[in-house]
Structures are given as C-alpha cells and as structure tokens.
Amino acid sequence: MLTKFVSDRSLLSSAALLAVLLLSSPAWADGFYTDVHGGATFLREDSARVTAATSGGSVHAHTNYDTGWLAGASAGYEWKQGFAGEFEFTFRQNHLDRIATSAPLFLGGDMHSFAMMFNGYYRFRNATPFTPYLGGGVGEAVVVLNNTRPAAGIDRGPFGGTDVDFAYQGIAGVSYPIAPHLNIAAEYRYFASLRPGFQQRVAGQEVKASPTYHSHNALLRLVYSFD
Numbered sequence: 001m002l003t004k005f006v007s008d009r010s011l012l013s014s015a016a017l018l019a020v021l022l023l024s025s026p027a028w029a030d031g032f033y034t035d036v037h038g039g040a041t042f043l044r045e046d047s048a049r050v051t052a053a054t055s056g057g058s059v060h061a062h063t064n065y066d067t068g069w070l071a072g073a074s075a076g077y078e079w080k081q082g083f084a085g086e087f088e089f090t091f092r093q094n095h096l097d098r099i100a101t102s103a104p105l106f107l108g109g110d111m112h113s114f115a116m117m118f119n120g121y122y123r124f125r126n127a128t129p130f131t132p133y134l135g136g137g138v139g140e141a142v143v144v145l146n147n148t149r150p151a152a153g154i155d156r157g158p159f160g161g162t163d164v165d166f167a168y169q170g171i172a173g174v175s176y177p178i179a180p181h182l183n184i185a186a187e188y189r190y191f192a193s194l195r196p197g198f199q200q201r202v203a204g205q206e207v208k209a210s211p212t213y214h215s216h217n218a219l220l221r222l223v224y225s226f227d
Contacts, residue, residue, distance in 0.1 A: 030079050031227025033086075037187075038071040039219025043094045043111065048211035050105055061101050063211045065111065068094030070217060074119070078225070084121040088137065089114070092191075092215065096148055099209060106159060106209065109148030113213070115141045115167055115191065123175075132174045141167035143196040143213055150202055159209070161198030168192060175223065185221040190214075 043065040051058035069092075076086025093112035098104045117139035124132045145160040173187030192214040199208040 030077075031225055032075070032077050033084075033223055033225045033227075034073070034075040035221045035223040036071075036073050037090070037219050037221040038069070039187075039217060041068045041070045041092045041094060041191075042216045042218075043068065044212065044214040044216070046212040046214060048099050048209060050099065051208045051210070052205050059101055059105075061099050061105055063099050064097040066095040066097060068092060070219060072115075076119070078121075078123075078227075082123040082125050084123065084135075086119050086121075088117040088119055088139075090117070091115075092217075094215075096145075098151070099148070099211065100151075104151035106148045107151050109158070109160065110146050111143070111211070111213070112146065113141045113143045113193070115139060117167065117169065119169075119171065121171070129177055130174055131176075133172070135171035137169045137171065139167050141165055141193040141213070143193060145196075145198045145209065145211075159198070159200050159202065159207070161200060163196035163198060165193040165196050165213070167194075173221070175221075181225045181227070183221075183223040183225070185223060187219050187221055189217040189219065191217055 045064050048061045048063050049058055050061050070090055072088060072090030074086045074088035076084055078084040091114055093110055096109045096111050099106040117137040119135050119137035121133050121135035142164050144162050147158045147160055149156050149158055169189050169191040171187060171189050173185050175183045175185035177183050195210050195212055197208055197210040199206060
C-alpha cells in the first residue's frame with residue numbers, strides 16, 4: 001500500500017513538472033530582437049611570420065597570449081520557423097606575452113579587434129523552454145597589435161599597427177526565457193580572421209609581424225525580443 005502511494009505521488013510530481021515545462025515554453029512569433037553579450041576569449045597560440053622587409057629575410061615564430069575578454073551587442077530579426085539574421089559588433093582583447101622562436105622576438109602589449117559581422121541562425125524549437133541553436137557569420141575585423149616591444153637590439157620602442165581583414169565565425173548555444181520577452185543564452189563561438197600583418201621601422205629596417213588570429217570564445221547573451 002505504501003509503495004503504491006509513493007509510486008502514485010512520484011507519478012503526479014513528474015506530471016506536474018512536465019506541465020510546468022510545457023506551460024513555460026516560449027511563444028514563437030516573428031519579430032525584431034536585440035542583445036548585449038560578454039565573456040572570455042582564448043586566442044590560439046599559433047604561428048607567426050616575422051619578416052625583415054628591407055633585407056627579405058624571415059623567420060617562423062609562435063605566439064603566447066593570456067585569456068582575454070569580449071563585449072558587444074547585436075540586433076536582428078527572427079522568424080517563427082526558427083531562422084534568424086542579425087548584425088553584430090564585438091570587441092575582443094588579449095594580452096600578448098610574446099612572439100618568439102627559440103628566443104623571444106617581441107614582448108608584452110596586447111592584441112585586440114573590432115568585429116562587424118552578419119550572422120545567421122537556426123533555432124531548434126521544442127516543447128521545453130530550452131532552445132538550442134547553431135549559426136555562423138561573416139564580416140570584417142579591425143585587428144590591432146598594440147604596444148609590443150622588440151626583445152633585443154638598440155631600438156626597443158613600441159611596435160604595432162592596424163590591419164583590416166575578412167572574418168568568419170561558427171556559433172553554437174542554448175537559450176532560456178527568464179522574463180517576458182527576455183532570454184539568457186550560453187554560447188560558444190569560434191572566431192577567426194585572415195592573417196593580419198603589422199609593419200614598422202625598427203633599427204633602420206622595415207619589419208613586418210604577421211601572427212594568426214583564431215580564437216575560442218565562451219559568452220553569455222541577454223536577448224530582448226520586441227514581438
């Protein structure tokens with residue numbers, strides 16, 4: 001008798017939980033939305049080319065970065081079938097430890113970028129309040145190498161520059177409604193640009209540093225829908 005009572009009670013609790021989930025699932029409608037987002041960015045410690053443009057000599061080096069941060073905003077339009085398109089602006093910054101071969105070539109400074117992207121998404125609608133989604137984007141990144149310094153030689157003044165490159169990203173995340181018209185989303189992005197190049201005169205020679213710019217990004221989004 002007791003076993004049956006416990007079993008019936010568990011069944012009722014499960015049914016009540018399912019009803020809450022179904023009742024709390026978001027209504028789907030066409031409409032505009034906007035978001036703010038922020039999180040951490042992890043630049044891949046990858047290859048770099050350092051070239052003495054005057055003499056034509058070059059070396060293959062590698063980069064080391066600290067974990068950085070990102071912040072941005074976007075605005076877009078979502079269709080009830082699950083598709084969405086948006087324009088996005090995001091700033092990223094990472095401290096540069098060094099560009100080196102077996103010995104350091106450049107030390108310190110930072111690498112940051114301003115990305116202007118157009119993104120497309122597909123949201124996997126379901127009966128729960130959790131909505132997973134996939135997306136991707138293309139656009140332009142203004143990449144800046146700032147205030148790094150040569151590790152050796154007489155001229156150890158700041159080295160850097162700005163380059164504008166084609167950028168692309170892949171996106172995966174899941175969103176959850178926390179209030180009417182307001183969702184929170186946890187998201188992963190792989191963001192990269194074509195290889196930027198930064199050229200400056202060092203000790204009488206034109207020197208060009210060309211590190212790769214590929215990053216893994218973990219972020220939270222607050223999304224407000226105007227539907």
